[in-house]
Amino acid sequence: MADLSDMSKRPRFRFIINPTSGPSSRVDVAARIKLHLDHQKFDHDIVYTDYAGHAPELAREAAAQGYAVVVAVGGDGTVNEVAQGLLHTETALGIIPRGSGNGLARHLQVPLTVDAAIRFLNQGHRSQIDSGTINGRPFFTTAGIGFDAYISSVFAGSKKRGLQTYVELILKEVRNYRHLPVKAVINGKTIETELFVMAFANAAQYGNNAYIAPMANIRDGLLDVCLVRKLDMFKALQLSYAMLANKPASADSAEYFKTEGVTVQTDHEMMHHADGEYLGKAKEFEVRMVPQSLHVVAR
Numbered sequence: 001m002a003d004l005s006d007m008s009k010r011p012r013f014r015f016i017i018n019p020t021s022g023p024s025s026r027v028d029v030a031a032r033i034k035l036h037l038d039h040q041k042f043d044h045d046i047v048y049t050d051y052a053g054h055a056p057e058l059a060r061e062a063a064a065q066g067y068a069v070v071v072a073v074g075g076d077g078t079v080n081e082v083a084q085g086l087l088h089t090e091t092a093l094g095i096i097p098r099g100s101g102n103g104l105a106r107h108l109q110v111p112l113t114v115d116a117a118i119r120f121l122n123q124g125h126r127s128q129i130d131s132g133t134i135n136g137r138p139f140f141t142t143a144g145i146g147f148d149a150y151i152s153s154v155f156a157g158s159k160k161r162g163l164q165t166y167v168e169l170i171l172k173e174v175r176n177y178r179h180l181p182v183k184a185v186i187n188g189k190t191i192e193t194e195l196f197v198m199a200f201a202n203a204a205q206y207g208n209n210a211y212i213a214p215m216a217n218i219r220d221g222l223l224d225v226c227l228v229r230k231l232d233m234f235k236a237l238q239l240s241y242a243m244l245a246n247k248p249a250s251a252d253s254a255e256y257f258k259t260e261g262v263t264v265q266t267d268h269e270m271m272h273h274a275d276g277e278y279l280g281k282a283k284e285f286e287v288r289m290v291p292q293s294l295h296v297v298a299r
């Protein structure tokens with residue numbers, strides 16, 4: 001683990017702000033950076049995204065120019081985009097969490113308020129984490145097939161944001177959700193089942209401290225798979241309780257696997273997501289771990 005303050009040249013930080021993300025309470029993040037970043041130690045610039053998909057370009061450009069850290073200012077969607085631009089480079093991802101879930105920030109124990117997150121960046125702790133891919137698309141927190149992807153698709157079309165919207169959606173949609181048969185291969189074993197959800201966890205949680213894979217270690221080179229077969233109301237309650245208590249669910253509600261990769265096939269078009277971003281439908285999925293592929297500023 002290196003300390004940024006040890007570097008001989010003054011390290012540069014780029015802050016990438018997604019102006020569309022964040023709670024309704026407006027904080028002038030640029031002003032907070034001016035106030036709290038250690039300007040004796042670090043140079044910085046601030047750029048704003050103009051459109052979805054802009055952040056990877058801005059991050060890639062900064063990595064090519066030798067910036068020490070690129071800080072994603074936004075929710076997990078922005079974090080995902082910035083991190084994509086930093087994969088396999090020496091530039092570390094920093095986070096100022098501004099989303100409703102903040103899954104990666106929570107897993108990496110980044111402070112959740114703007115001022116504290118900036119002061120945390122000053123400490124300059126760096127380490128490396130794994131990332132994953134689902135059908136080639138990178139993810140850093142979780143990806144999934146089934147109900148979680150369905151919720152991300154409904155959420156994407158909803159104007160409302162935040163935890164309450166998520167909970168309302170889940171309660172409304174869970175009763176109507178149609179389970180589909182899949183064939184998955186995990187660690188050489190073939191599983192054929194009616195699927196509610198198959199979640200692929202690099203970090204332990206979806207965000208909002210909802211733990212889908214409590215044992216997940218973001219640095220072990222392994223993916224934690226949580227398989228939930230057909231769900232009834234009793235199992236749904238058991239699973240929800242376990243997720244909020246940061247404990248594995250009982251064996252008849254969910255099964256957990258550690259693996260380097262998974263393939264899934266189905267005769268039906270199924271939805272998938274990466275870090276809560278809805279990615280559309282497919283009949284075949286390949287999920288892979290990419291060990292130690294991203295530097296981060298984390299505890």
Ligand SMILES: Nc1ncnc2c1ncn2[C@@H]1O[C@H](COP(=O)(O)OP(=O)(O)OP(=O)(O)O)[C@@H](O)[C@H]1O
Nearest residue numbers: 021022049050051052074075076077078099100101
């Ligand atoms: N300038 C922009 N205009 C429109 N969309 C943008 C812009 N910049 C980034 N985006 C898109 O906004 C999406 C959502 O961002 P993000 O997840 O950070 O915020 P959020 O939706 O408020 O957070 P959460 O998902 O935690 O509620 C990103 O996936 C990104 O593609």
